[in-house]
Structure formats: structure tokens, C-alpha cells
Amino acid sequence: MKKLLIIALALTICAFSQEATAPAAQEAPAVAKPTWIWDGAECQVSDKYSTKVWYNQGKMPLFKANEDGSFTSSGPATRFMTLEPGQWLVFEMLSSKHLPTGKYHAWSLHFRKEGIGKLAGNVVTVPTGLYTMQLSDIKEKVNSSMNFYNYNMELTLKYIKMVKEPENYIGVEYEGGKDRIEVGDTFKVVLKLAQPCEDVTCKVMADIGSGITAYSINGKDNIELEAQDDDCKLWTATVTVKSLPPTTAKKRYGKRSVMLKASVLGSKFSTPIYTYIPYAFGPAPEKKAQ
Numbered sequence: 001m002k003k004l005l006i007i008a009l010a011l012t013i014c015a016f017s018q019e020a021t022a023p024a025a026q027e028a029p030a031v032a033k034p035t036w037i038w039d040g041a042e043c044q045v046s047d048k049y050s051t052k053v054w055y056n057q058g059k060m061p062l063f064k065a066n067e068d069g070s071f072t073s074s075g076p077a078t079r080f081m082t083l084e085p086g087q088w089l090v091f092e093m094l095s096s097k098h099l100p101t102g103k104y105h106a107w108s109l110h111f112r113k114e115g116i117g118k119l120a121g122n123v124v125t126v127p128t129g130l131y132t133m134q135l136s137d138i139k140e141k142v143n144s145s146m147n148f149y150n151y152n153m154e155l156t157l158k159y160i161k162m163v164k165e166p167e168n169y170i171g172v173e174y175e176g177g178k179d180r181i182e183v184g185d186t187f188k189v190v191l192k193l194a195q196p197c198e199d200v201t202c203k204v205m206a207d208i209g210s211g212i213t214a215y216s217i218n219g220k221d222n223i224e225l226e227a228q229d230d231d232c233k234l235w236t237a238t239v240t241v242k243s244l245p246p247t248t249a250k251k252r253y254g255k256r257s258v259m260l261k262a263s264v265l266g267s268k269f270s271t272p273i274y275t276y277i278p279y280a281f282g283p284a285p286e287k288k289a290q
Contacts, residue, residue: 035087038079040065051080053122054148062150070094072156073107073148081146083111083162089119089133090166092158096126102152109160110147118256119275121261125209126155127261127273130171130192135162136278137179137255156177167194170202170262170273179255180280186240189223191273196231196264205259206281208251215258215281218242223260244282255282 008093009162043063044053062075083089089109098105119133175188183186191200208213214221214222217239225235247253256276263272276286 001284004203024095025255034090034163035084036082037159038071039159040069040071043071045077049080052081055080067216070156070158071077072154073150074099074154076150077148078145078246079148080143081111081152082141082143082286083116083135083138084141085135085138087133087135087162087164087167088169088171089160089162090131090169091120091160092130093126093128094156094158095128096155099154101150104151105153106149106151107153107155108147108149110149112147113116113142113144118254118276120256121149122207122212126153126272127212129261129274131169131274131276132166132171133256133276134171134278136174141205142184168192168269168271168273170275172260172275172277172279174279178279178283181241181277181283182281182283183241186238187279188207189237189239189260190224191225191235193233193235193264193267193269195267196233197264197269198232200235200265201263202237203261203263204254205261206257207259208253212259215253216243216245224264249284249285252285257281 014144033284037053043065045056046053047055047057049055054063056075056077057063058075060072062077064074067074106121106123107126109119110117111119116137120131168188170191172187172189174181174185176187189202192204202225204217204221204223205212207213217223218241221241223237225237228234228236235271256278258277258281260270260277264270
């Protein structure tokens with residue numbers, strides 16, 4: 001009997017020892033809180049200017065909260081906002097459809113501050129997906145209003161928010177010291193994911209007021225990204241521009257008119273990721289003689 005008790009005690013001590021020395025399960029990294037966020041809980045509209053709600057003089061309910069926390073826009077509105085350097089503007093577009101209220105269909109986010117202007121937007125087509133916009137043109141904290149332009153469309157967004165760094169994003173790093181990218185310049189595309197994947201694709205597009213079309217850099221409308229880590233969560237490509245589509249007085253590619261679309265393959269995360277590149281493309285327009 002004593003021998004059985006001794007064996008049982010030894011087994012208990014051994015199990016306890018293994019439990020104590022086993023490595024603790026790694027917790028998932030905490031998601032940083034956004035600087036601010038607008039979602040279904042923040043879609044009230046007033047006919048008076050305010051720093052806390054959307055503004056529009058129209059009487060129709062332009063913004064509607066949905067049960068899943070998203071919100072739906074069926075018209076334009078304005079809202080006071082703060083932009084800060086080193087941050088990203090992020091939103092997720094869940095659905096879009098044309099309304100029969102007019103033939104022109106477009107939407108955009110415009111920050112009413114000189115030198116900033118359009119942050120996002122398209123004509124005719126609004127692709128669903130995650131949008132991550134670098135605010136590289138914001139050099140200091142600025143307060144102003146943002147116009148949410150919506151012409152004859154019904155748009156449902158999960159949120160609009162400003163964050164220090166998105167969990168998933170695609171963006172461009174450019175150190176040319178200019179507000180535009182031209183032939184001879186070099187820039188870097190960076191795709192960062194929270195989940196590992198097997199492969200990615202990156203398409204280049206543009207919208208200069210007539211809808212989304214393919215845009216070619218060096219004769220191709222895609223950029224080959226290469227994985228930089230073993231679990232394929234960081235992808236990059238360095239691009240030296242040798243050729244760009246021609247520009248004319250009526251066809252210029254201004255800041256945030258050229259877009260990137262990343263598609264993620266073989267991952268738990270499968271939402272397309274878009275960005276509007278915060279630089280113009282092509283030569284600057286010639287100044288007219290005085």
C-alpha cells in the first residue's frame with residue numbers, strides 16, 4: 001500500500017512540475033485603438049454645423065445605422081475632423097449600388113484644407129473591400145471639415161477611422177521630396193498582413209473622373225511583390241519608373257488618382273485591400289506664361 005502511495009505521489013509531483021515549466025500560450029497581439037472612429041453609432045445628421053455629428057441641410061435621412069454596427073449613406077454630408085501626421089485613414093466598404101435619382105454616380109471624401117483635398121473616391125464603380133490611406137501629406141495636426149460627397153449612390157461602410165498603423169494595409173513609400181512621381185523616380189510598395197498567406201497579387205489602377213481603369217507603370221498594370229518573412233505576412237516591391245502613360249491637358253493623374261489593389265491568396269484574411277497613392281503621377285503641368 002505504501003509503495004502505491006509513493007508512486008501516486010511521484011506521478012502528481014512530476015505532472016505539476018511539467019505544468020509549471022510548460023511555456024505559456026502566446027496571446028494574440030492587442031489591436032491598437034483608433035484615434036477616432038465613425039460607424040453606425042456615429043451617423044447622426046444635423047441641419048446645423050457641429051463638431052460632433054454629420055451636417056446636411058437636406059431633410060432626407062442621409063445616413064442610417066444598421067444592426068451590425070455599419071452605416072449606410074444615401075447622400076452627401078459634412079463632418080468636422082482632425083488629421084494627424086503619421087496616421088492612416090481606414091474604412092471598409094461593404095456594399096454599393098446606384099440609385100435611380102440621377103445618371104451621375106460618384107462618391108469621395110474631401111478634406112477641406114489647402115494642399116490636402118481628396119482622400120478617397122471613385123466615379124461609377126465603388127469596389128468593396130478594405131481601404132488604407134497613408135496621410136503622408138499631413139505634416140502637422142490639422143482641424144477642418146471633411147465632405148462626404150455622394151451622388152446617387154447607396155453606400156454601406158463598416159466604419160471610417162484614423163489609426164496609427166492598420167492591422168492590414170497596402171501603401172507606398174517615396175522619398176523623392178516631391179508631391180509627384182515621374183519617370184526616373186523610385187518608390188516602394190509595402191503590403192503588411194496580420195495573418196500569413198500563400199501568395200498575393202497587386203494591380204495598379206486609376207480614376208481621373210471617368211471610372212476605374214488599368215494604369216500601367218513600365219508597361220504593366222501589376223506589380224510583383226515578394227515575401228520578406230517566413231510566414232509571408234510582409235510583402236514589398238521596389239519600383240524604378242521607366243515609363244508612364246502619357247498625360248495631356250485633359251488627362252492628368254493627380255494626387256490619389258492612382259490606386260493599388262492587393263488580393264490575398266491562401267489566408268484566413270481574404271478581403272481585397274485598396275489604397276489611393278498620395279502622389280500625382282507624370283510630369284507637372286507647364287505654367288502658362290504671364
